[in-house]
Amino acid sequence: MTEREKVIEVRNLRNQFGAQVVHDHLDLDVYRGEIVGVVGGSGSGKSVLLRSIIGLNRPAAGSVTLLGEDMMRVADARRAQIESRCGVLFQNGALFSSLTVADNVAVPLREHYRLPLALMQRLANLKIALAGLPAEAGAKFPSELSGGMVKRAALARSLALDPDILFLDEPTAGLDPIGAAAFDQLILTLRESLGLTVFLITHDLDTLYTICDRVAVLSQKRVLVADTLARVENYDDTWIREYFQGPRGRAAEAAAEIAATRGERTSKSIAAEAAPTKN
Numbered sequence: 001m002t003e004r005e006k007v008i009e010v011r012n013l014r015n016q017f018g019a020q021v022v023h024d025h026l027d028l029d030v031y032r033g034e035i036v037g038v039v040g041g042s043g044s045g046k047s048v049l050l051r052s053i054i055g056l057n058r059p060a061a062g063s064v065t066l067l068g069e070d071m072m073r074v075a076d077a078r079r080a081q082i083e084s085r086c087g088v089l090f091q092n093g094a095l096f097s098s099l100t101v102a103d104n105v106a107v108p109l110r111e112h113y114r115l116p117l118a119l120m121q122r123l124a125n126l127k128i129a130l131a132g133l134p135a136e137a138g139a140k141f142p143s144e145l146s147g148g149m150v151k152r153a154a155l156a157r158s159l160a161l162d163p164d165i166l167f168l169d170e171p172t173a174g175l176d177p178i179g180a181a182a183f184d185q186l187i188l189t190l191r192e193s194l195g196l197t198v199f200l201i202t203h204d205l206d207t208l209y210t211i212c213d214r215v216a217v218l219s220q221k222r223v224l225v226a227d228t229l230a231r232v233e234n235y236d237d238t239w240i241r242e243y244f245q246g247p248r249g250r251a252a253e254a255a256a257e258i259a260a261t262r263g264e265r266t267s268k269s270i271a272a273e274a275a276p277t278k279n
């Protein structure tokens with residue numbers, strides 16, 4: 001069997017704010033092409049982990065290897081190159097309110113390339129379409145968009161530089177269930193069509209059951225377990241039991257089962273497709 005390529009390798013990570021230790025001896029591996037859902041109680045350090053991986057937070061100790069480069073030791077120019085291979089969708093979208101959607105999407109293009117204006121506009125329009133927005137959304141300002149459209153505009157911007165890895169911080173938070181399900185399917189489609197690796201922080205159990213290949217649980221300042229949903233659900237830990245086997249967890253699992261009977265894709269069917277066939 002060929003060894004899977006690790007695109008994120010976090011080792012022995014420690015993050016501390018004053019006396020508060022958020023992470024201690026935290027390890028995590030993410031492999032190319034997978035969608036990893038990161039869950040954990042509020043304040044368990046999911047966003048701090050994301051920020052440490054993409055270089056927005058300097059850890060107190062440990063290492064982060066991204067696309068094969070040790071980000072604490074790499075030269076600045078190479079670090080910038082690696083960081084440009086990562087697209088990020090922040091929790092609130094973080095769009096510039098004074099720029100149109102198309103101009104927001106063009107911001108990373110302007111930062112990294114010197115391109116003719118017309119080409120930049122065409123690339124921005126392409127990303128807007130990839131994110132499932134109508135072409136006319138490009139001329140709108142963020143304040144003129146619905147919550148779901150803001151998420152898609154921010155997604156379009158995170159795709160601007162054709163990233164290898166997409167980092168999503170609670171992408172479906174604040175969306176209605178239909179909007180959230182549509183966004184989940186969009187992530188799945190983009191993973192398949194663009195070959196993305198996805199690091200996804202979520203509180204949304206439906207998202208875990210529908211699109212995640214593996215789930216990493218943050219608890220006790222570290223990644224307690226990172227495995228398939230079936231294995232994580234049965235992990236012997238109080239928080240995990242309450243999270244997955246509580247009413248919301250059971251409802252999300254049931255919804256995924258129903259979706260599967262309708263032929264829709266879910267984490268389980270994806271895992272079954274990926275599993276080697278036994279003779």
Ligand SMILES: Nc1ncnc2c1ncn2[C@@H]1O[C@H](COP(=O)(O)OP(=O)(O)OP(=O)(O)O)[C@@H](O)[C@H]1O
Pocket residue numbers: 017022040041042043044045046047048049
């Ligand atoms: N820049 C900072 N300075 C001081 N403390 C911080 C900073 N960033 C995060 N923290 C603290 O680190 C802890 C973890 O924060 P983080 O935002 O990663 O949690 P989270 O798991 O993403 O939570 P939620 O699910 O509520 O979004 C919190 O107690 C937070 O207050």
